[in-house]
Amino acid sequence: MYIDLDFDKKLVNITPSSRQLKHQQMEFYAFVHFTVNTFTDMEWGDGSESPEIFNPTQLDCTQWVEAVKSAGMTGLILTAKHHDGFCLWPSEYTQHSIKNSPYKNGNGDIVKEAAEACRKGGIKFGIYLSPWDRNCPLYGQGKPYDDYYCNQLTELLTNYGELFSVWFDGACGEGPNGKKQVYDWERYYDTVRRLQPDACISVSGPDVRWCGNEAGDTRESEWSVVAGAFPDESRPSETDKDLGSRDIMKRASEMIWKAAEVDTSIRPGWFYHKNENTKVRSLKTLTDIYYRSVGGNCTLLLNIPPDTRGLFSENDVKRLSSLGKKLKEDFSRCLSEDAEFSSPKCKEGHTADMMKTDSYDTYFATDEGDNTAIINIEFPETRKIRMLVIKENILFSQRIESFTVECQHGKGWKHLYSGTTVGYKKIIRLRHTSTNAVRITVTDSRVNPVISHIAVY
Numbered sequence: 001m002y003i004d005l006d007f008d009k010k011l012v013n014i015t016p017s018s019r020q021l022k023h024q025q026m027e028f029y030a031f032v033h034f035t036v037n038t039f040t041d042m043e044w045g046d047g048s049e050s051p052e053i054f055n056p057t058q059l060d061c062t063q064w065v066e067a068v069k070s071a072g073m074t075g076l077i078l079t080a081k082h083h084d085g086f087c088l089w090p091s092e093y094t095q096h097s098i099k100n101s102p103y104k105n106g107n108g109d110i111v112k113e114a115a116e117a118c119r120k121g122g123i124k125f126g127i128y129l130s131p132w133d134r135n136c137p138l139y140g141q142g143k144p145y146d147d148y149y150c151n152q153l154t155e156l157l158t159n160y161g162e163l164f165s166v167w168f169d170g171a172c173g174e175g176p177n178g179k180k181q182v183y184d185w186e187r188y189y190d191t192v193r194r195l196q197p198d199a200c201i202s203v204s205g206p207d208v209r210w211c212g213n214e215a216g217d218t219r220e221s222e223w224s225v226v227a228g229a230f231p232d233e234s235r236p237s238e239t240d241k242d243l244g245s246r247d248i249m250k251r252a253s254e255m256i257w258k259a260a261e262v263d264t265s266i267r268p269g270w271f272y273h274k275n276e277n278t279k280v281r282s283l284k285t286l287t288d289i290y291y292r293s294v295g296g297n298c299t300l301l302l303n304i305p306p307d308t309r310g311l312f313s314e315n316d317v318k319r320l321s322s323l324g325k326k327l328k329e330d331f332s333r334c335l336s337e338d339a340e341f342s343s344p345k346c347k348e349g350h351t352a353d354m355m356k357t358d359s360y361d362t363y364f365a366t367d368e369g370d371n372t373a374i375i376n377i378e379f380p381e382t383r384k385i386r387m388l389v390i391k392e393n394i395l396f397s398q399r400i401e402s403f404t405v406e407c408q409h410g411k412g413w414k415h416l417y418s419g420t421t422v423g424y425k426k427i428i429r430l431r432h433t434s435t436n437a438v439r440i441t442v443t444d445s446r447v448n449p450v451i452s453h454i455a456v457y
């Protein structure tokens with residue numbers, strides 16, 4: 001295979017910012033969709049809903065946080081305002097908010113309650129603020145609406161502590177006057193950077209990329225090094241299969257780091273609908289989504305919608321805790337801790353045993369330009385293996401293009417898996433196999449592979 005080493009070197013120059021790295025390490029976190037839609041049984045409100053209908057009678061953000069934590073999630077993003085324009089906090093800039101609702105006689109602030117519950121529960125907090133506002137009369141008028149939007153952003157970015165994500169939805173429909181707004185994204189980004197420099201600006205923003213669907217589907221090859229710009233009309237769409245292969249990147253005029261986030265709901269809708277109480281996704285489906293996303297170089301943003309009481313529904317709560325239990329069990333016994341890691345070749349000081357610890361401080365690598373590697377993991381006795389975790393040291397970019405996994409079988413080796421990208425984390429579920437040893441062969445990588453961790457379960 002002909003490899004252009006100079007070009008590969010350009011690719012591996014692209015690495016995550018510290019905010020992007022922290023975000024990726026969160027792995028799995030929650031989305032909470034809550035607004036007037038919860039009370040009208042709709043997915044999108046049109047902005048004409050009366051604030052009077054918003055009346056959660058038993059709202060308890062601690063219940064949300066406990067449920068989210070039981071699944072192993074590390075953060076929560078709340079829809080402070082969805083397309084209907086209704087604000088879950090008492091914004092100074094509109095009457096279309098919680099302050100004109102019966103909730104706490106107009107004295108409530110659900111953004112505050114959620115932020116505090118997250119902080120107390122030890123998870124991170126983020127906000128979704130829909131740029132599309134179907135209630136605001138200024139929408140579609142250009143600067144006056146951007147002023148309004150930035151004022152609201154400022155309220156959210158200054159009054160609720162540290163945020164890990166500011167989630168911008170690209171949806172841009174008509175406002176109450178039939179006009180569409182041209183969003184001043186650069187101004188929105190500047191506002192976030194100024195007031196919350198550690199927050200990632202997600203989806204319609206520079207830091208975190210939409211995975212391209214809302215079903216929980218993932219790509220086989222997910223690259224975090226993608227094109228920022230193309231010189232011509234050949235730009236792939238964000239739903240395309242290939243966003244980061246060498247062929248695609250050769251056409252790019254700018255290269256950036258932007259890892260994918262899989263956003264999907266635990267139910268068919270983003271908002272609560274009573275008739276979906278029996279349609280909560282099964283444990284198997286959720287587990288599959290988890291393994292394909294978190295174990296496929298993506299983060300996972302799973303939505304759980306509170307009901308009209310302001311609580312997560314019983315079925316959702318049960319499902320989250322079973323998911324957490326299942327994931328804990330799956331990773332309860334590491335089989336490679338006392339195994340012997342070896343490799344026929346490595347860069348000086350970066351031997352195979354350095355992959356035993358899950359840390360970027362120690363890592364395995366081969367010499368620059370040597371883009372293949374063989375890693376042997378020998379157990380003290382025959383073990384039944386079910387799962388393999390591989391993590392690249394992404395401080396050195398994402399490099400692995402293809403690899404295989406085999407296990408020792410009699411005197412030879414039996415093929416178990418062939419894969420493409422690894423990135424932040426690859427989880428490979430293997431058919432239960434009894435073996436003495438596992439062999440991982442990196443068959444192609446950019447410049448040379450740099451792997452921080454491998455574990456067998």
Ligand code: FUL
Nearest residue numbers: 033043169170171263270
């Ligand atoms: C979409 C919205 O239209 C949906 O209602 C939901 O909020 C989803 C996460 O993003 O663009």
